[in-house]
Amino acid sequence: MPRTSLIRPPIIAAWLVDLLTPYEQAESIPGDLLEEFSDLVSKSGVAIARRWYWRQSVKTIGLLIGIGFCVAPWSIVGTVLGGYLLLAFGASRSWVEDAIVGVIQFRRHHVTPYYSNLEMENYVFWLNASILIGHLLMSLLIGCIVAAVAKGREMVATVTLGFIWTAIVVKAILVLVTRHWPEQAFLLHFLVDQFGSSGLIVMGGVIVRESRSAISRRRPSRV
Amino acid sequence: MPNRDYLGEFEHIVILALLRLGDRAYGVTIRQEIEARISREVSIGAIYATLNRLEVKGYVKSELGDPTPERGGRSKRFFRVSAKGMAAVNRTHRALQRMTSGLDVIERYS
Numbered sequence: 001m002p003r004t005s006l007i008r009p010p011i012i013a014a015w016l017v018d019l020l021t022p023y024e025q026a027e028s029i030p031g032d033l034l035e036e037f038s039d040l041v042s043k044s045g046v047a048i049a050r051r052w053y054w055r056q057s058v059k060t061i062g063l064l065i066g067i068g069f070c071v072a073p074w075s076i077v078g079t080v081l082g083g084y085l086l087l088a089f090g091a092s093r094s095w096v097e098d099a100i101v102g103v104i105q106f107r108r109h110h111v112t113p114y115y116s117n118l119e120m121e122n123y124v125f126w127l128n129a130s131i132l133i134g135h136l137l138m139s140l141l142i143g144c145i146v147a148a149v150a151k152g153r154e155m156v157a158t159v160t161l162g163f164i165w166t167a168i169v170v171k172a173i174l175v176l177v178t179r180h181w182p183e184q185a186f187l188l189h190f191l192v193d194q195f196g197s198s199g200l201i202v203m204g205g206v207i208v209r210e211s212r213s214a215i216s217r218r219r220p221s222r223v
Numbered sequence: 224m225p226n227r228d229y230l231g232e233f234e235h236i237v238i239l240a241l242l243r244l245g246d247r248a249y250g251v252t253i254r255q256e257i258e259a260r261i262s263r264e265v266s267i268g269a270i271y272a273t274l275n276r277l278e279v280k281g282y283v284k285s286e287l288g289d290p291t292p293e294r295g296g297r298s299k300r301f302f303r304v305s306a307k308g309m310a311a312v313n314r315t316h317r318a319l320q321r322m323t324s325g326l327d328v329i330e331r332y333s
Contacts, residue, residue, distance in 0.1 A: 025271055027287060031297030032250035032267050038293055060268030067268075067275050 009037045010050055013057035019209055020061050020159075022068040023152025029060070068156030076150060076157055083146035083161045083201070090138050099134070101127065132193055139197035143204020154212070158205025162198040169194040228280075230315040236261065237273045238312050241283065241304050249288070249299040274302055282308030 008014070014030070021029045033056055040049035069076055143158050150157035172194075176182055182190070230238060240256040241248045250267050253274075257265055277283045288299040304312070 025275075025300070027290075027298040028250055028300035029267060029271055031291075031294035031299065032254075034297070035251050035291075035294045036254075036267075056266050056268075059266035060271075063266065063268030063272045067272050070272075070275055070279065 007038075007041050007046055007049075009034060009053040010057075013054050016061055017057050017064070018213070019206065020064040020068075020155045022064065022071055022156070024071060025064075025067065029064070033057070033060075065156050065159060068153045069160075072153060076153060076160065079146055079150040079157045080161045080164065082149065083142055083157070084164060086142045086145065087139070087161075087165060087197070087201075090135075090142065103130075128189060132189060132196075135193050136196050136200055140200040140204050140207075143201035144208055145204075146201070147205040147208035151212075154205045154209040155202075158202050162202045165201060166195065166198045169198065228311065228314075229318055230282075230311055233269070233273055234277060234282075235312070235315055237270065238277065238282065238304055238308060241302055242312070246301065246303070248302045251299075253302070277308065278302075280307075280311075281305060282311050 014033075017030050017033060018026075033053065036056075037049050037053050040052055143161070146157050146161055147154035173191075176190075236257060237253065240253045240260075243260075244252050244256055250270055253270050254265060254267055257263060257270075274283060274285070278285060282305060283302050284305050285300050285302045288301055290296045290298045
């Protein structure tokens with residue numbers, strides 16, 4: 001067996017290509033890149049081949065999202081719209097906050113009564129931190145749901161939803177800042193909550209996609 | 224009413240590459256054929272985005288080959304031009320010929 005077949009392409013680039021390739025092209029695009037990479041390793045050396053692989057991957061990744069969208073535009077639009085409604089519902093209703101406040105109040109009254117300022121500060125800190133974590137977990141869950149529904153196009157759907165949510169957040173920040181510069185602590189909490197949500201929506205897509213890939217690797221099937 | 228659906232520039236190039244390659248046309252060979260003939264480095268993503276668009280229009284058809292070890296056990300996707308695709312190539316080619324006939328700019332600037 002030739003030695004070049006043992007040299008692998010850059011791990012992160014190969015992972016991103018695998019992750020973003022639509023189900024229909026899951027064999028052909030990563031396979032084509034690997035084949036040309038192996039050829040280039042034997043002809044021009046590893047360093048040039050790796051640079052070529054990175055260049056091709058970066059150019060290809062954006063287009064892969066476009067391909068995923070073109071293959072099934074209405075299914076992507078429907079899934080993203082559903083995800084957006086779930087996010088909007090989650091953001092507009094205070095049930096996450098209510099549940100967290102309920103748990104903390106229960107601890108306060110029935111387990112640990114507050115007597116000092118320090119304990120009160122601790123209470124406020126844990127209340128804010130719990131609400132933030134609750135929101136982020138909700139975004140992760142919505143990302144997983146969207147990815148599960150957009151079978152084969154998990155990353156296209158979650159990246160699109162993440163971009164839409166980020167655009168809405170940026171607009172909200174601009175409105176907020178132009179009206180009245182918010183308190184620093186509030187702004188930081190808001191930024192972590194909202195941008196973290198966008199990131200975790202995409203992370204939900206990664207989790208579902210990777211799980212499906214692992215299952216399909218165990219049970220190989222042809223497209 | 225005449226069919227006015229002409230091929231775009233890159234679509235035209237990709238279909239001509241498919242016709243040149245015959246039954247050897249898949250991502251790698253198409254990319255290399257274009258690079259060798261017109262010295263244009265294109266990404267594999269650009270090739271597949273165009274092929275996908277052509278397949279949706281019914282101009283090309285594709286099928287999976289067998290998995291090979293040098294591709295990490297992944298299959299090649301072979302493409303071929305359909306009858307509808309051939310008609311589109313001819314239509315585009317004739318339109319270009321009609322538009323360029325009688326012009327000496329091509330001779331002058333080549």
